[in-house]
Amino acid sequence: MLKKSFILSIGLGLLLITLAAQPVLSLVRSRQEVSLSNPAEEIPVLKSAGKKNPLPDGSYFIWEFNQTPKMGTIILKLAVHDQTGDKVNHLQIYGRSDMPSMRGHHDSGEVAFKVNNQGAYLLPVNIVMPGDWEVILTFKQGENILYRGRILFKV
Numbered sequence: 001m002l003k004k005s006f007i008l009s010i011g012l013g014l015l016l017i018t019l020a021a022q023p024v025l026s027l028v029r030s031r032q033e034v035s036l037s038n039p040a041e042e043i044p045v046l047k048s049a050g051k052k053n054p055l056p057d058g059s060y061f062i063w064e065f066n067q068t069p070k071m072g073t074i075i076l077k078l079a080v081h082d083q084t085g086d087k088v089n090h091l092q093i094y095g096r097s098d099m100p101s102m103r104g105h106h107d108s109g110e111v112a113f114k115v116n117n118q119g120a121y122l123l124p125v126n127i128v129m130p131g132d133w134e135v136i137l138t139f140k141q142g143e144n145i146l147y148r149g150r151i152l153f154k155v
C-alpha cells in the first residue's frame, strides 16, 4: 500500500518537472529563431547580371553594371518589371556596398537609387580596393521591406 503511493508521487513529481520545463524550452527555441534572422549571410545572393530575379509579388528585376567592375565609380542599374513585363518605378530601392571580407571598412550605408528619365534605377558604387565586393539591395514600398538580396562581384 505504502509502495503504491510512493510510486504515484514519483510519477506526479516527474509530470510536474516536465510541465515546468516546457516554457523554458519554448523560450530557448524562440530566441534562436530571432538571432538566426539577423546576419547579412542570410540575405540571398542574386542571380547574375542580365537574369530575371523574382520579387515576392510576381514582378521581377534585372541588374547590370554600366561596365566591367573596376577601381573607381561604376554605376549599378536596375530595371523593375511587373507581372506583364512592363517597366515600373513605384518602389523605393536602396543599395549598400561593402567588402564582405572586411565588413564595415568601405560601408557606403544605405543609399537610395535614383530613377532616370527612362525609368531605370541607378546607383553609383565606389570601388576603392581590388577584391570581393557586395551590394545589398533593399526594396521598399512605403515603410515595408518587400525584398532583400545581394550582388557579389570581384574587382
Ligand SMILES: [Cu+2]
Residues within 6 Å of the ligand: 099, 102, 105, 106, 129, 131
Ligand atoms: Cu577592402
